[in-house]
Amino acid sequence: EEAISKNFIEQIIEEDLKEGKYEKIVTRFPPEPNGYLHIGHAKSILLNYGLAKEYGGDFHFRFDDTNPTKEKTEYVDSIKEDVEWLGADYDQTIYFASDYFDRMYECAEFLIKKGKAYVCDLTPEEIREYRGTLTEPGKNSPYRDRMPEENLELFRAMKNGEFEDGSKVLRAKIDMTSGNMNMRDPILYRIARMEHHNTGDDWCIYPMYDFAHPLEDAFEGVTHSICTLEFEDHRPLYDWVVKECEFLHPPKQIEFAKLYLTNVVTGKRYIKKLVDDGIVDGWDDPRLVTLSALRRRGYTPESIRRFMELVGVAKSHSSVDYAMLEYCIRDDLKLKKPRVSAVLDPIKLVITNYPEDQVEYMEVKNNQENEEMGTRKVPFCRELYIERDDFKIERPKKYFRLYPGNEVRLMNGYFVTCTDYVADEDGNVTEVHCTYDPASRGGNSPDGRKVKGTIHWVAAPFAKKAEVRLYENIVDEEKGVYNEDGSVNLNPNSLKILKDCYVEPSLEEAAPGDSFQFVRQGYFCLDTKDTSEDHMVFNRIVSMKSSYQP
Ligand code: ATP
Numbered sequence: 001e002e003a004i005s006k007n008f009i010e011q012i013i014e015e016d017l018k019e020g021k022y023e024k025i026v027t028r029f030p031p032e033p034n035g036y037l038h039i040g041h042a043k044s045i046l047l048n049y050g051l052a053k054e055y056g057g058d059f060h061f062r063f064d065d066t067n068p069t070k071e072k073t074e075y076v077d078s079i080k081e082d083v084e085w086l087g088a089d090y091d092q093t094i095y096f097a098s099d100y101f102d103r104m105y106e107c108a109e110f111l112i113k114k115g116k117a118y119v120c121d122l123t124p125e126e127i128r129e130y131r132g133t134l135t136e137p138g139k140n141s142p143y144r145d146r147m148p149e150e151n152l153e154l155f156r157a158m159k160n161g162e163f164e165d166g167s168k169v170l171r172a173k174i175d176m177t178s179g180n181m182n183m184r185d186p187i188l189y190r191i192a193r194m195e196h197h198n199t200g201d202d203w204c205i206y207p208m209y210d211f212a213h214p215l216e217d218a219f220e221g222v223t224h225s226i227c228t229l230e231f232e233d234h235r236p237l238y239d240w241v242v243k244e245c246e247f248l249h250p251p252k253q254i255e256f257a258k259l260y261l262t263n264v265v266t267g268k269r270y271i272k273k274l275v276d277d278g279i280v281d282g283w284d285d286p287r288l289v290t291l292s293a294l295r296r297r298g299y300t301p302e303s304i305r306r307f308m309e310l311v312g313v314a315k316s317h318s319s320v321d322y323a324m325l326e327y328c329i330r331d332d333l334k335l336k337k338p339r340v341s342a343v344l345d346p347i348k349l350v351i352t353n354y355p356e357d358q359v360e361y362m363e364v365k366n367n368q369e370n371e372e373m374g375t376r377k378v379p380f381c382r383e384l385y386i387e388r389d390d391f392k393i394e395r396p397k398k399y400f401r402l403y404p405g406n407e408v409r410l411m412n413g414y415f416v417t418c419t420d421y422v423a424d425e426d427g428n429v430t431e432v433h434c435t436y437d438p439a440s441r442g443g444n445s446p447d448g449r450k451v452k453g454t455i456h457w458v459a460a461p462f463a464k465k466a467e468v469r470l471y472e473n474i475v476d477e478e479k480g481v482y483n484e485d486g487s488v489n490l491n492p493n494s495l496k497i498l499k500d501c502y503v504e505p506s507l508e509e510a511a512p513g514d515s516f517q518f519v520r521q522g523y524f525c526l527d528t529k530d531t532s533e534d535h536m537v538f539n540r541i542v543s544m545k546s547s548y549q550p
């Protein structure tokens, strides 16, 4: 077989290793703890972790917590849970960027002493004005030529809380005429009196992302700092920082395209808004693609890893069909999960020639495609529930299920022939009557006669009541994900709640988080949040039908 071709990042790494640039590679995943992780982050986690594993290197899990405004411990905990769930082994070490505040400060002083950074007193508006535009060069700040001694003294005073918030900044001295706006004397430090979740009120100055990030990588010996494309034009600044701070083994930044999925909402900002507006039931609402939502819905880490392999790594943006993710979970669960019977929209089926007090137990395979999963006993009796949709008074074209006079197979049961039905005064069918052929036990007739329809059922007196939640995409791409005002254009049918479903009695043993194939209906997971002792709630993970072919 032909060798799988390497992606562009693997090619860079292999070249670097061949040239002996690094003895061992170090990658990292650096989330900002300002929200829950989503499927896009999973891509970054699995990519970085996968590369470290592939090349015998190290993978660092680091919280990029240098911006105290939006960061919360709740987010730190959930991110940790998600990274572990995906199986990215970080060797029990979690790095926090805020642990480097002292060293970052030292780097800033180092740059000042070198004449590469200065304290600037311009107001934020003036700084913006002086910066120029894409077509016009910027102007030098009048404070740009302050001597290192003065800058050092002012910077220390900034640190010691002697100036108001926003009254001064530390800037890199690079080039106000650069074609790259990021290189026009970017801000390295700002004054902001904010409580930090890790360092409390130790600091009243905080480093800017573009200064902090390359330093974090360099401090940790990261070799390949893999980020998404929007940072491409920050790379010259990244390189400037690690060069001017004179690291012996500077890391290098490599950009790849973000993962976008059709018909879902990614982007912490948008997800947070849905949560804050109460449109969804928290960050783990099964319609979201946060990792906690996917987990709650019943996605497995294996399915997400498989999905990322299929998607690959690209240098330009594209959107991946959500159906591909569905394909991956279906494929993962197919041979692993029991196939059980659940009736989502029940009507009663009465077998009029079946003895009233009789119960028999059918031996049913747990998974027809995986013998190793064994069998279970399923009760069968005179009164069953079947899907309302499996009976019609008038036969539609090409309909082979129950209608008066027709014979069908009850899956793992008997052949039954519809004899009659009962309807209420509005014409709604309340009961279907049939007779069974005792010789057809197990679903085959001894005379070899065939039936075209097979339907599923549960034994009414033994069935367990359950709530089932069916999901559709939360947005409809064709109508546009976002409205003109920036709000999300929601699909009003994204959640359908069925309260009176019946599941077979074996499901009584199910624990929250367990998943099953409900025959003919798809894969379902017992909800971890809303299931209680006497109330089962199932989330549909995915239907049986696929619109995606690998
Ligand atoms: P969002 O824009 O969705 O809020 P973010 O980029 O602000 O995400 P961070 O916590 O800063 O979130 O990101 C951590 C890492 O995850 C970064 O390296 C970032 O590039 C990566 N990442 C974020 N979104 C995606 C995505 N859609 N596809 C691939 N990687 C992503």
Ligand code: MG
Residues within 6 Å of the ligand: 032
């Ligand atoms: Mg970010």
Ligand code: MG
Residues within 6 Å of the ligand: 268, 269
């Ligand atoms: Mg963001």
